[in-house]
Amino acid sequence: MAAQRDLAAALRRAGVSGVDDSALARAMYSSDASLYRVPPQVVVTPREAGELPAALAVCREFGVPLTMRGGGTSIAGNAVGPGVVADVSRHLNRVLEVDPDAGTALVEPGIVQARLHEIAGAHGLRFGPDPSTRTRATLGGMIGNNACGSRALGYGRTSDNVLGLDVVTGTGERLRIGDVPGGAAAADLESPLLERLRSLTADRLALIRTEFGRFGRQVSAYSLEHLLPERRFDVARALVGSEGTLALTLAARLRMVREPEHRLLVVLGYGSMAEAADAVPGILPHGPVACEGLDSRITGVVAERRGPGAVPGLPKGSGWLLVELAGPDAGALRDTAARVVADAACTGSMLVDDMALADALWRIREDGSGLVARTPDGEQAHAGWEDAAVPPERLGVYLREFEALLGEHGLTGVPYGHFGDGCVHVRIDFPLGRAGGTRVFRDFLHDAAALAARHGGTMSGEHGDGRARGELLPHMYSGEALALCADVKDLFDPDGVLNPGIIVRPAPVDADLRAARVPRATRRDLPLGLAYRDDRGDLSRAVHRCTGIGKCRADNTGAGGVMCPSYVATREEKDSTRGRARVLQEVVSGKLGPDGWRSEALHEVLDLCLSCKGCASDCPTGIDMASYKAEALYQRYRRRIRPRAHYALGWLPRWTRLAARAPATIRPANAAMRSKALRPLVAWAAGIDRRRTLPELAPVTFRRWFSSHVSPEGRHGDVVLFVDTFTDAFAPDVGKATVRVLEDAGYRVTVTGRPVCCGITWISTGQLDGARAQARRTVRALLPHVRRGARVVGMEPSCTGVLRADAEELLEGVDAAAAREVAAATRTLAELLAETGDWTPPDLSGVSGVAQPHCHHHAVMGWRPDAALLRDAGADVRGIGGCCGLAGNFGVEKGHHDVSVAVAGHRLLPAVRDAADGDVVLADGFSCRTQLDFLAGRTGEHLAQLLARHLPREPGDAGAPEGVG
Numbered sequence: 031m032a033a034q035r036d037l038a039a040a041l042r043r044a045g046v047s048g049v050d051d052s053a054l055a056r057a058m059y060s061s062d063a064s065l066y067r068v069p070p071q072v073v074v075t076p077r078e079a080g081e082l083p084a085a086l087a088v089c090r091e092f093g094v095p096l097t098m099r100g101g102g103t104s105i106a107g108n109a110v111g112p113g114v115v116a117d118v119s120r121h122l123n124r125v126l127e128v129d130p131d132a133g134t135a136l137v138e139p140g141i142v143q144a145r146l147h148e149i150a151g152a153h154g155l156r157f158g159p160d161p162s163t164r165t166r167a168t169l170g171g172m173i174g175n176n177a178c179g180s181r182a183l184g185y186g187r188t189s190d191n192v193l194g195l196d197v198v199t200g201t202g203e204r205l206r207i208g209d210v211p212g213g214a215a216a217a218d219l220e221s222p223l224l225e226r227l228r229s230l231t232a233d234r235l236a237l238i239r240t241e242f243g244r245f246g247r248q249v250s251a252y253s254l255e256h257l258l259p260e261r262r263f264d265v266a267r268a269l270v271g272s273e274g275t276l277a278l279t280l281a282a283r284l285r286m287v288r289e290p291e292h293r294l295l296v297v298l299g300y301g302s303m304a305e306a307a308d309a310v311p312g313i314l315p316h317g318p319v320a321c322e323g324l325d326s327r328i329t330g331v332v333a334e335r336r337g338p339g340a341v342p343g344l345p346k347g348s349g350w351l352l353v354e355l356a357g358p359d360a361g362a363l364r365d366t367a368a369r370v371v372a373d374a375a376c377t378g379s380m381l382v383d384d385m386a387l388a389d390a391l392w393r394i395r396e397d398g399s400g401l402v403a404r405t406p407d408g409e410q411a412h413a414g415w416e417d418a419a420v421p422p423e424r425l426g427v428y429l430r431e432f433e434a435l436l437g438e439h440g441l442t443g444v445p446y447g448h449f450g451d452g453c454v455h456v457r458i459d460f461p462l463g464r465a466g467g468t469r470v471f472r473d474f475l476h477d478a479a480a481l482a483a484r485h486g487g488t489m490s491g492e493h494g495d496g497r498a499r500g501e502l503l504p505h506m507y508s509g510e511a512l513a514l515c516a517d518v519k520d521l522f523d524p525d526g527v528l529n530p531g532i533i534v535r536p537a538p539v540d541a542d543l544r545a546a547r548v549p550r551a552t553r554r555d556l557p558l559g560l561a562y563r564d565d566r567g568d569l570s571r572a573v574h575r576c577t578g579i580g581k582c583r584a585d586n587t588g589a590g591g592v593m594c595p596s597y598v599a600t601r602e603e604k605d606s607t608r609g610r611a612r613v614l615q616e617v618v619s620g621k622l623g624p625d626g627w628r629s630e631a632l633h634e635v636l637d638l639c640l641s642c643k644g645c646a647s648d649c650p651t652g653i654d655m656a657s658y659k660a661e662a663l664y665q666r667y668r669r670r671i672r673p674r675a676h677y678a679l680g681w682l683p684r685w686t687r688l689a690a691r692a693p694a695t696i697r698p699a700n701a702a703m704r705s706k707a708l709r710p711l712v713a714w715a716a717g718i719d720r721r722r723t724l725p726e727l728a729p730v731t732f733r734r735w736f737s738s739h740v741s742p743e744g745r746h747g748d749v750v751l752f753v754d755t756f757t758d759a760f761a762p763d764v765g766k767a768t769v770r771v772l773e774d775a776g777y778r779v780t781v782t783g784r785p786v787c788c789g790i791t792w793i794s795t796g797q798l799d800g801a802r803a804q805a806r807r808t809v810r811a812l813l814p815h816v817r818r819g820a821r822v823v824g825m826e827p828s829c830t831g832v833l834r835a836d837a838e839e840l841l842e843g844v845d846a847a848a849a850r851e852v853a854a855a856t857r858t859l860a861e862l863l864a865e866t867g868d869w870t871p872p873d874l875s876g877v878s879g880v881a882q883p884h885c886h887h888h889a890v891m892g893w894r895p896d897a898a899l900l901r902d903a904g905a906d907v908r909g910i911g912g913c914c915g916l917a918g919n920f921g922v923e924k925g926h927h928d929v930s931v932a933v934a935g936h937r938l939l940p941a942v943r944d945a946a947d948g949d950v951v952l953a954d955g956f957s958c959r960t961q962l963d964f965l966a967g968r969t970g971e972h973l974a975q976l977l978a979r980h981l982p983r984e985p986g987d988a989g990a991p992e993g994v995g
Contacts, residue, residue, distance in 0.1 A: 400650020663796020
């Protein structure tokens, strides 16, 4: 620890920013998107590129490794190291220059590719290679790994698009090579290092010509073919793919490409994935930009996890190729597409020029690494043998032999990938949690490496070797070739400081495995608050769902997603779903020390989690951080005094129920919350931010109103309305409107005899014993209605989500079975109306505006039925992505106000500001409406209220319920 503190102090003295040697930082940066866990001593987040040479000098002085890290999406363990990890994504993320005339961009290493596209897109430019992680992968990481992506077939690899690099080598020498400020061609630079490099390679030209650069996707080891005289000794391109082992990238000049005027997607069907691979050589002469392969195993997983509607109709077959054509002439593309189909020997085909449909198909492919992190039978699948590539003409044979090899080792996996380049991705169910599992892992990797080499292939086709494949390089390279790589490493980094153990003198493939033999955290050895049924009752298995691919670090809200609101607000790794999962993994595996659940690191990393549940649907691996946070709070405060907000806000249903029993207390309670003099005292007592105003209690609760309401017999039978605390105590008008709409649709509306609560406020504050009691009472109250054939309709999305999902996780035995029955009968208003065949929605023509889908609505039930209902009724209402920022008790609690406002300011507030005065702002969630009122002064409207306002008055109708007409 003393040496670690000395290292951190030396880095600070050298002017390096963001020096952090805390347990939290070390846990978060101990893994990337790979299987490997290597905790660093110190994490730094430099603000200026000049700090990187300073950090290198300190590391050389201390003899400590230095590892560069971008988005942390490296699948091979390229971005973890035992010394100093430099995260350049936090601050070194600028586009320094875009030259539209030359078609180039000068960038810092931490710029995310999607952000570069936003900036360069104003000039019609983009970077050609596009990995599926482009929304969070940095250009520095892409340069480090020589990333390719789906469209590398048309635009080349990263190395084909780098025109110059500004780097500092392991010796501390600054090299500006190629088209960068102050740069020159390597041959013209006065550098003893480069002279020695030229001399070294001049003696081995035949070796380089025969072993390096044999086909397009040969990314493993160093790309020494660029140093050949016929390639003009291009050192910049040779450094691409060196994985931070030779030099640190300070800036890069990139070749950009023009966005094509037209794109056309051709989908080809085959009997199997291998048959699809057989067809690739016949398709390549037609010049596709991309040619991707997948099969029914992936589409099956998507349909299971996201619903059948998430998989568009596909041509007949069990394997498919997605072939993208691009160019200036749409007619010419259609002619080319016809020739592709003619030469494809497929069982069926379809042409897709609808970009929304094309995007849906690409999403299936791009989320592949996360979607197949669980095998179809529920086993965890791992990276490890992730992106081998063979020449495309060998791909079909290779795939058949690869599938047979999996069977020989008793393993399963779902291959897919860049078939046009012969590159195959796969996640495999290595039994790393079982005795002997590591040996199975190791044996398979060596056998798979030998298989790829026999077909003239490479260990890595785009992700680099990292810790996963360095040991396997002798399968494809001679001893002389690997010795040459070692000589190059020693020229650039004689002290072995830069990312040691990668490519040259590699660590064993089974060293430092993160997932090997993780102790189980189950109800047998820990009193868990939730059941984790999808993970067989194992919390450890649940939190290890996170593979680190980092989709939570992207802005998913533009596509209507939610994850991850606090990261969008702060851009801090600790506020991403991945950062939180990494710390939880340390806790359940016992590596965070004796404090574990009560550690400050865990508290800090979970504090700004909004429990929005967005990750449960938006994360391809199905992480449910809201549940894990509830569990963590449960473990932290079991049998201990809790924060005041847990009693004030967590027990809110109790307090409102007491007020309902004594209506005379409502007026003074509202007056106290309005009082400027009393607000500081109320805020302190409740543990809330004094800047927040609390919603007022309604003078007449919904249940009290409903007790005098007689619902007529309905032609469709009964609906039992789930009367949640928020609707009952604060927004009874929503309940009245819902009754009006349901009766119009032909239902008799009933409610439970006694007030019930789903327990959401207990869940969000981690009071899971109390939540369990609430859920049990609620399920038992609803079950008789359900067994008589009634549907349960929820009005508040978070409460509906508990009935649909969380209640079963809280309960056991017969109560869990009853919760499943209730869940199967529970609907949102839009879902029930969609099932009511003879109901016609009121005419909403002329209604326009925006809608803020509640996060739990998005994550658990899905907002598609609501969008369809509005569209069919003639309304022009656009759904907003992202979270409102209030998220139940989160935005009210002390310490969360600024982040809550920042989250709202990302999507919701701009959308509301842009809305016209007469536009509606739909928000079914009580939190969303409260946030709108507080921050924007706009009154949000529930879907039921909008529909009820437009229902025709029936003859003799005395008027709509109060607040509806």
